[in-house]
Amino acid sequence: MNPASIQLLIxxxxxxxxxxxxxxxxxFKQTHLNELLREANTTLTIEPxxxxxxxxxxxxxxxxxxxxxxxxxxxxxxxxxxxxxxxxRETAVYLSKHAGLTEKTIVLTGAMRPxxxxxxxxxxxxxxxxxxxQLAPNGVYIxxxxxxxxxxxxxxxxxxxxxxxx
Amino acid sequence: MNPASIQLLIxxxxxxxxxxxxxxxxxFKQTHLNELLREANTTLTIEPxxxxxxxxxxxxxxxxxxxxxxxxxxxxxxxxxxxxxxxxRETAVYLSKHAGLTEKTIVLTGAMRPxxxxxxxxxxxxxxxxxxxQLAPNGVYIxxxxxxxxxxxxxxxxxxxxxxxx
Amino acid sequence: MNPASIQLLIxxxxxxxxxxxxxxxxxFKQTHLNELLREANTTLTIEPxxxxxxxxxxxxxxxxxxxxxxxxxxxxxxxxxxxxxxxxRETAVYLSKHAGLTEKTIVLTGAMRPxxxxxxxxxxxxxxxxxxxQLAPNGVYIxxxxxxxxxxxxxxxxxxxxxxxx
Amino acid sequence: MNPASIQLLIxxxxxxxxxxxxxxxxxFKQTHLNELLREANTTLTIEPxxxxxxxxxxxxxxxxxxxxxxxxxxxxxxxxxxxxxxxxRETAVYLSKHAGLTEKTIVLTGAMRPxxxxxxxxxxxxxxxxxxxQLAPNGVYIxxxxxxxxxxxxxxxxxxxxxxxx
Numbered sequence: 001m002n003p004a005s006i007q008l009l010i011x012x013x014x015x016x017x018x019x020x021x022x023x024x025x026x027x028f029k030q031t032h033l034n035e036l037l038r039e040a041n042t043t044l045t046i047e048p049x050x051x052x053x054x055x056x057x058x059x060x061x062x063x064x065x066x067x068x069x070x071x072x073x074x075x076x077x078x079x080x081x082x083x084x085x086x087x088x089r090e091t092a093v094y095l096s097k098h099a100g101l102t103e104k105t106i107v108l109t110g111a112m113r114p115x116x117x118x119x120x121x122x123x124x125x126x127x128x129x130x131x132x133x134q135l136a137p138n139g140v141y142i143x144x145x146x147x148x149x150x151x152x153x154x155x156x157x158x159x160x161x162x163x164x165x166x
Numbered sequence: 167m168n169p170a171s172i173q174l175l176i177x178x179x180x181x182x183x184x185x186x187x188x189x190x191x192x193x194f195k196q197t198h199l200n201e202l203l204r205e206a207n208t209t210l211t212i213e214p215x216x217x218x219x220x221x222x223x224x225x226x227x228x229x230x231x232x233x234x235x236x237x238x239x240x241x242x243x244x245x246x247x248x249x250x251x252x253x254x255r256e257t258a259v260y261l262s263k264h265a266g267l268t269e270k271t272i273v274l275t276g277a278m279r280p281x282x283x284x285x286x287x288x289x290x291x292x293x294x295x296x297x298x299x300q301l302a303p304n305g306v307y308i309x310x311x312x313x314x315x316x317x318x319x320x321x322x323x324x325x326x327x328x329x330x331x332x
Numbered sequence: 333m334n335p336a337s338i339q340l341l342i343x344x345x346x347x348x349x350x351x352x353x354x355x356x357x358x359x360f361k362q363t364h365l366n367e368l369l370r371e372a373n374t375t376l377t378i379e380p381x382x383x384x385x386x387x388x389x390x391x392x393x394x395x396x397x398x399x400x401x402x403x404x405x406x407x408x409x410x411x412x413x414x415x416x417x418x419x420x421r422e423t424a425v426y427l428s429k430h431a432g433l434t435e436k437t438i439v440l441t442g443a444m445r446p447x448x449x450x451x452x453x454x455x456x457x458x459x460x461x462x463x464x465x466q467l468a469p470n471g472v473y474i475x476x477x478x479x480x481x482x483x484x485x486x487x488x489x490x491x492x493x494x495x496x497x498x
Numbered sequence: 499m500n501p502a503s504i505q506l507l508i509x510x511x512x513x514x515x516x517x518x519x520x521x522x523x524x525x526f527k528q529t530h531l532n533e534l535l536r537e538a539n540t541t542l543t544i545e546p547x548x549x550x551x552x553x554x555x556x557x558x559x560x561x562x563x564x565x566x567x568x569x570x571x572x573x574x575x576x577x578x579x580x581x582x583x584x585x586x587r588e589t590a591v592y593l594s595k596h597a598g599l600t601e602k603t604i605v606l607t608g609a610m611r612p613x614x615x616x617x618x619x620x621x622x623x624x625x626x627x628x629x630x631x632q633l634a635p636n637g638v639y640i641x642x643x644x645x646x647x648x649x650x651x652x653x654x655x656x657x658x659x660x661x662x663x664x
Contacts, residue, residue: 021445022490022493024358026351026356026358041327041328042311043311043329044312044313112354113351117448117449117450119450121205123289123290124206124290124292124293125293127289127290127291130294131297131298146296148297158354160354161207161353163209185611187659278519285616335645371618371622373642373643455621456538456624456625457538457625459622459626459629464629467646468633475629476539477539478501478625479542480632494539495541
């Protein structure tokens with residue numbers, strides 16, 4: 001259990017939004033993953049990389065290609081991706097259907113409440129992803145709500161705001 | 167990956183302390199694990215049980231026996247234990263040396279900053295433990311700082327406030 | 333300085349909004365003034381009354397009439413009103429132009445960041461209003477940014493998100 | 499109501515303590531008043547000055563002399579002092595009995611829960627003090643719990659953690 005270094009691909013989603021006082025809206029200013037990891041006192045070797053900061057409802061297949069290429073090109077075989085929850089499943093399925101990732105463990109996660117708003121599920125979900133990526137067999141996964149799901153065996157129940165096995 | 171129910175044994179530690187305004191001290195009033203799990207939106211079946219609320223520097227072998235018996239007696243094979251960090255290793259070793267737990271995965275965790283003080287590592291660590299207990303082979307483990315350690319292959323570096331492999 | 337009881341009229345505004353996880357929007361669920369006052373350990377006699385929970389951009393003169401009548405009808409001569417910042421000035425001027433309030437001290441305040449999102453200016457502003465209402469001569473005032481303004485001698489600088497004397 | 503500049507004398511107290519993870523104790527690292535005022539979006543001209551960072555139980559008459567001289571020497575006639583609650587009354591009485599301050603309004607305040615622990619009364623109390631110092635007649639005051647007390651007409655009820663008129 002000598003931990004390998006972990007690629008952290010940051011794409012935005014609710015996790016990284018913050019409240020802007022002048023507009024009264026939730027916007028992306030910057031990622032807060034560094035702050036989240038500092039609060040957690042992680043001693044893992046984590047290599048963060050901001051690919052984009054997007055609401056996942058606005059993600060296109062072009063964005064998914066960027067994420068796929070980042071997974072393909074990193075030397076790290078353990079990859080955590082932060083992502084908006086609304087199309088997290090679509091991106092996970094996209095990755096699982098593209099070639100060249102069979103040696104890697106990829107875990108997508110996000111949050112239902114922004115990290116910067118307090119009382120958020122962000123730290124919990126990122127921790128679950130960082131542990132799962134170290135322990136799970138190669139493959140593409142989603143972790144939300146404390147559970148680990150295969151990419152194609154999960155959907156988001158939008159009424160409850162929860163992920164469920166399908 | 168249809169999740170089994172998880173036994174959550176609560177013993178106290180920094181994680182569950184809170185600031186008492188009248189005395190200006192950090193004390194145990196109650197556990198905050200329910201609040202932590204609610205914020206995390208977990209959909210796991212978790213069975214919480216408060217065994218004690220103690221600073222781990224005050225834990226005796228009698229307390230460790232109580233924890234051991236709780237591990238032995240639960241029908242659940244996945245067990246997460248919240249515990250003070252100062253003697254977490256001692257309790258983990260105690261459990262690993264006692265008979266009857268070989269069918270179980272046991273993960274101890276805690277926090278360096280109380281959950282109720284904000285900006286805490288508590289949610290992160292509990293999430294890591296809940297994921298590890300679902301994925302790791304049977305055995306007794308500690309998770310802190312994002313890493314999973316075998317019970318007897320870790321020590322706390324008190325100067326840094328971090329756990330390190332030994 | 334034996335404090336009189338203070339009428340607290342709650343009308344909504346950013347102060348009382350919270351993040352709704354399922355929609356990803358900021359909405360009104362309930363007022364959080366009771367929680368705010370509890371955290372502040374106030375020993376004042378405060379009589380809270382929720383008149384409405386509205387974004388102040390949606391306030392009409394009908395709403396302002398409701399606020400005016402509540403000021404007129406309360407037996408308390410010290411009145412604090414929580415209000416959205418965008419039309420706080422309009423409501424303050426409305427009250428200052430209507431008859432029957434000359435024996436009263438009325439202080440409007442609000443917040444630029446919701447109380448429930450943490451790191452908010454809500455507690456600060458409400459405290460300033462509660463102190464001003466005890467000390468200022470009869471009249472209608474706004475307090476924001478630590479300053480006390482007469483109703484008709486202030487405007488909101490929306491670019492800076494600050495109130496300024498005019 | 500063109501606000502004069504306000505002298506902010508910082509002496510420590512619970513308000514400025516923070517939790518130290520390695521020792522598990524509440525200690526002084528630095529003042530957090532700048533952060534508190536930034537969150538509050540104050541537009542007042544405030545001149546902060548750290549005189550000491552002390553638990554008020556450890557304050558001596560030498561410390562009180564330092565505070566007195568700072569009040570005497572500042573050109574500002576509006577002075578807010580942050581202070582531990584346990585001997586806040588003693589310092590207030592000390593100032594009210596020493597010569598040369600009759601042209602000044604001095605307001606002491608503090609907190610029952612440290613600002614950095616969240617859900618604190620710090621912002622509320624500092625706001626009340628900043629408003630009181632602008633509005634109250636010359637004299638020495640304490641504000642806690644939303645009330646303004648004359649220096650010699652208040653005591654701390656330690657069982658309740660509240661200030662009461664005497």
